[in-house]
Every structure is written in structure tokens, then in C-alpha cells.
Ligand SMILES: [Fe+2]
């Protein structure tokens with residue numbers, strides 16, 4: 001079976017790319033299940049219930065997240081009850097962080113697929129250890145289904161590759177997200193685990209990782225904070241198609257995809273985000 005993982009969806013341009021490009025991609029490739037990282041889907045940072053519903057309606061089955069998951073307060077109640085929206089599993093344990101870090105889902109043809117969302121610690125906040133949380137969690141999920149897809153939302157290439165080897169043979173795929181820049185190292189290990197260090201982004205490429213570029217350049221020169229607004233030009237949908245044997249959970253092939261949206265985007269309501277933190 002084929003599973004598609006879609007890279008960080010950026011604001012309304014990214015959502016338009018999903019709405020306009022995903023259905024044909026799913027149909028032409030015979031894709032059975034779609035996971036997408038949605039941490040930037042609402043206004044460039046975070047996710048709202050309305051945006052999640054829009055992405056589900058466009059054909060996404062499960063939404064993963066990352067460091068921007070709590071940007072909009074509406075997500076707090078929603079993530080408790082919507083099992084198709086995940087947040088990293090290694091947020092602090094036992095202290096009441098809302099939502100869940102993994103789930104098991106059933107495709108239209110009856111195949112069970114587990115999705116696990118983890119977040120890295122290198123050049124990021126001191127979350128709980130993604131290895132010590134992710135290892136046992138992957139084992140637990142494997143008892144429910146051999147098909148396990150991991151979104152490792154992390155900055156450092158080394159941490160993501162290390163996670164790929166740590167979970168090698170345990171999961172079907174370790175897909176890196178967060179940097180918004182696709183890496184060209186997609187592969188499948190002899191033990192049947194697919195890995196890509198970063199799957200890239202679904203959003204405007206005429207930008208600095210999705211954001212209007214001029215204020216970011218100015219901020220870097222002046223060493224002052226910049227307002228981050230999603231850009232609009234050169235919108236693409238980037239992802240990874242993973243071929244997995246449903247019975248064994250072993251991946252057999254991966255292919256990077258990056259489709260360009262022909263239409264220009266715009267005319268949709270999207271609020272700029274005053275948050276000045278980096279990606
Ligand atoms: Fe992101």
C-alpha cells in the first residue's frame with residue numbers, strides 16, 4: 001500500500017495547494033492514507049479546528065504537529081477530542097498536556113496504520129527525550145499494527161538520522177519535518193524502515209521557509225525581530241510517497257514528490273501572526 005506524508009503546510013497558500021493538488025495525487029498514485037504536518041497551517045503558525053476540518057475535507061487522514069501546535073487557543077479543547085490531530089508524544093508526561101502523541105487508524109480497505117509524532121531537542125526546547133519516549137511507544141504501537149509512521153519534528157539533521165537508526169526495523173518510516181527544506185536522502189533500510197531527514201514544506205517557495213522574505217532579511221541584518229507573514233508566490237506541495245507492505249509493516253520504496261500549484265494564490269482570509277519566535 002502507498003502512504004503519503006505531506007510536509008509542513010504553510011497558511012492559506014499551503015492549504016490551497018493541498019485542496020487543489022492532493023486529490024489528483026492520491027488518485028493517480030493509488031495512495032491509501034495521507035499524513036500531513038499542520039503546525040503552520042493556520043496563519044503560518046499553529047492549527048485551528050476550522051483549518052483541521054478543511055484539511056480533512058481535502059483528503060488528509062491524520063494531522064501531526066510540532067513546536068507551533070499551541071499557537072491558537074482554540075486547539076486546546078479540540079485536540080483533546082479529535083483523535084486525528086496529534087501533538088508530539090514527548091511533551092512533558094503526566095502534567096496535563098492536552099491531546100495525544102500517537103493514534104491507530106483504519107484505512108478504507110481495513111488496514112490499521114499507527115502514526116507517532118515526536119519532537120527533537122537539539123537546537124530546540126528541552127522536551128522529554130524523544131528516544132526514550134519514542135522507543136517504547138513505537139513498540140506499543142507495533143503490538144496493534146505492523147504499519148507505524150513516525151513524524152520526527154526536529155531541527156538537526158543528525159538527531160533525525162539518529163532517530164531513523166534508533167527505530168530501524170521497528171517502524172515503517174521515520175519522516176523528518178520542521179526545517180521546511182526537503183533533503184535528498186530518502187532511503188529504505190535493509191530492515192524495511194524508510195527515512196528522510198526532512199520532507200520539506202507545502203507552501204510558498206518565494207519566501208524564507210514560507211514567510212515573506214524582506215522582513216526576515218532585514219531582521220537578520222539588523223538583529224531585530226521580524227513579523228512573520230505567510231508568503232504567496234511559487235506554491236508547492238512537497239511530500240514523500242512510502243510503499244509499505246501492510247502485512248509486515250516493512251517499507252519497500254520511497255519517492256519524494258514536489259508539485260507546483262499553477263494558479264496564483266490569494267484572496268483568502270489569513271491572519272498574520274505577531275509571534276516573533278523563529279521556525
Ligand atoms: Fe514548520
Ligand SMILES: [Fe+2]
Nearest residue numbers: 066067178279
Ligand atoms: Fe516546527
